[in-house]
Amino acid sequence: MNATHSHLKDLDYSVVQQCMHCGLCLPTCPTYDATKIERNSPRGRIALMRSIADGKLEATKTFADEMYFCLGCLACMTACPAGVNYAELFEHARAEAEQSGVLDSPKRSVIRGFTLRWLFMDLSRLQLVGHVMRLYQQLGLQAFLRRSGVMKLMPKRLQELEAMTPTVQDKFSSDLIDPITPATDVKKHRVAMLIGCAQDLIFSDVNRDTVEVLAENGCEVVTPHDQHCCGSLHAHNGEWELAQRLARKNIDQFPPEQFDAIITNAGGCGSHLKHYAKLLAGDAAYEKRAHEWDHKVKDIHEWLAQIGVKTPPATGSAKVVTYHESCHLCHGQKITNQPRQLLKAIPGVTLVELFEANWCCGSAGIYNLTQPEMAGELLDRKMKHIRSTKCEVVATGNPGCLLQIVNGAKKEGLPLRVAHPVTLLAEAYRGGGNSKDKAQSSK
Ligand code: SF4
Numbered sequence: 001m002n003a004t005h006s007h008l009k010d011l012d013y014s015v016v017q018q019c020m021h022c023g024l025c026l027p028t029c030p031t032y033d034a035t036k037i038e039r040n041s042p043r044g045r046i047a048l049m050r051s052i053a054d055g056k057l058e059a060t061k062t063f064a065d066e067m068y069f070c071l072g073c074l075a076c077m078t079a080c081p082a083g084v085n086y087a088e089l090f091e092h093a094r095a096e097a098e099q100s101g102v103l104d105s106p107k108r109s110v111i112r113g114f115t116l117r118w119l120f121m122d123l124s125r126l127q128l129v130g131h132v133m134r135l136y137q138q139l140g141l142q143a144f145l146r147r148s149g150v151m152k153l154m155p156k157r158l159q160e161l162e163a164m165t166p167t168v169q170d171k172f173s174s175d176l177i178d179p180i181t182p183a184t185d186v187k188k189h190r191v192a193m194l195i196g197c198a199q200d201l202i203f204s205d206v207n208r209d210t211v212e213v214l215a216e217n218g219c220e221v222v223t224p225h226d227q228h229c230c231g232s233l234h235a236h237n238g239e240w241e242l243a244q245r246l247a248r249k250n251i252d253q254f255p256p257e258q259f260d261a262i263i264t265n266a267g268g269c270g271s272h273l274k275h276y277a278k279l280l281a282g283d284a285a286y287e288k289r290a291h292e293w294d295h296k297v298k299d300i301h302e303w304l305a306q307i308g309v310k311t312p313p314a315t316g317s318a319k320v321v322t323y324h325e326s327c328h329l330c331h332g333q334k335i336t337n338q339p340r341q342l343l344k345a346i347p348g349v350t351l352v353e354l355f356e357a358n359w360c361c362g363s364a365g366i367y368n369l370t371q372p373e374m375a376g377e378l379l380d381r382k383m384k385h386i387r388s389t390k391c392e393v394v395a396t397g398n399p400g401c402l403l404q405i406v407n408g409a410k411k412e413g414l415p416l417r418v419a420h421p422v423t424l425l426a427e428a429y430r431g432g433g434n435s436k437d438k439a440q441s442s443k
């Protein structure tokens with residue numbers, strides 16, 4: 001480990017020492033709820049982080065494993081009366097774990113090198129992979145492999161991962177959205193639209209729907225085709241320097257002073273995008289602009305509530321909808337009422353509240369890939385509550401949650417539609433028809 005630099009020792013000590021050990025966060029923590037082990041709780045994790053910051057503990061493998069067992073769902077932040085900034089602690093703790101090298105292995109280095117340092121640093125590479133996957137799916141190779149029983153010869157984990165592979169869209173965002181979309185009627189705002197990374201491949205239809213809804217609500221929408229990842233994947237997985245590099249690229253591409261808002265429709269991305277100033281603190285060329293950037297980034301629900309959403313025509317069919325809250329939308333960004341208001345504004349929608357709507361579904365970035373057991377338990381719990389609503393549609397504002405619940409419904413053979421709230425609104429503006437493109441579905 002580099003002896004001169006430690007992410008936790010260098011962190012502002014007022015953040016490190018803020019926890020007063022009251023334990024009020026414990027009942028809201030999914031990992032503590034599952035194990036009842038103090039180390040798996042926010043309080044336990046913060047104590048470990050503080051021990052490292054105080055120089056009483058080295059970053060060991062146990063510490064690193066614990067940081068990766070944490071979902072990063074931030075439910076503890078909502079519960080905490082002392083205002084502990086767990087999000088900041090968590091990112092620095094994972095960076096500390098990576099820097100210590102205690103988890104290093106050749107296999108892990110190859111996977112991280114390929115994904116974090118190569119694939120997600122240049123989205124043209126990700127699109128290339130998307131094209132290959134699309135061919136694999138559309139030429140019937142995936143279906144053939146599944147039917148032929150070949151997959152059954154593979155290790156169980158590989159079979160599980162293959163079953164979770166999402167359908168790559170027929171068209172990516174650049175095929176569906178013009179670089180400039182004029183406001184449908186009178187232009188009142190000029191906004192930038194962030195198309196995301198995986199979102200662009202798997203939910204380009206949601207991006208298109210978002211742009212349509214924005215235009216319908218008086219926004220001119222700027223959507224460049226060659227965008228960059230927001231860097232949340234990097235920041236949440238200990239790659240601090242790569243996350244900073246991506247933040248600078250985004251600020252350069254979307255100078256915040258040129259837009260009324262910079263729009264994201266992914267709860268996980270938005271939570272990270274709103275903290276570029278912290279990420280770039282001390283960077284003379286970017287820190288000031290990053291503050292303006294943070295102020296301009298808006299989740300789509302938040303922005304529509306701010307500007308006042310236009311009521312769609314009353315032509316939609318009746319449907320029972322429930323709403324699952326993305327952790328980073330509700331705990332990370334404190335956006336809870338706006339999506340519900342938006343859904344209630346759609347003619348024909350009856351919104352039924354979901355029990356534990358703000359309890360993590362197990363998706364948590366790539367947690368469902370790295371911690372399948374815990375993620376599976378959380379998904380089962382979520383599906384049980386969804387079933388009890390007897391809904392036809394689950395609405396949720398984050399691509400990871402959308403996919404996780406689609407997979408949960410598939411596993412249970414539940415004919416459920418899972419959709420972003422903005423898609424339901426776009427459909428209502430179109431006169432009640434379903435989305436124009438093939439969407440991820442459990443059916
Ligand atoms: S982020 Fe979520 S899993 Fe991690 S300590 Fe907080 S509540 Fe628990």
Ligand code: SF4
Pocket residue numbers: 018019020021022023024025026042043046076079080081082083084
């Ligand atoms: S993180 Fe907050 S709620 Fe949890 S023990 Fe510390 S002060 Fe209490």
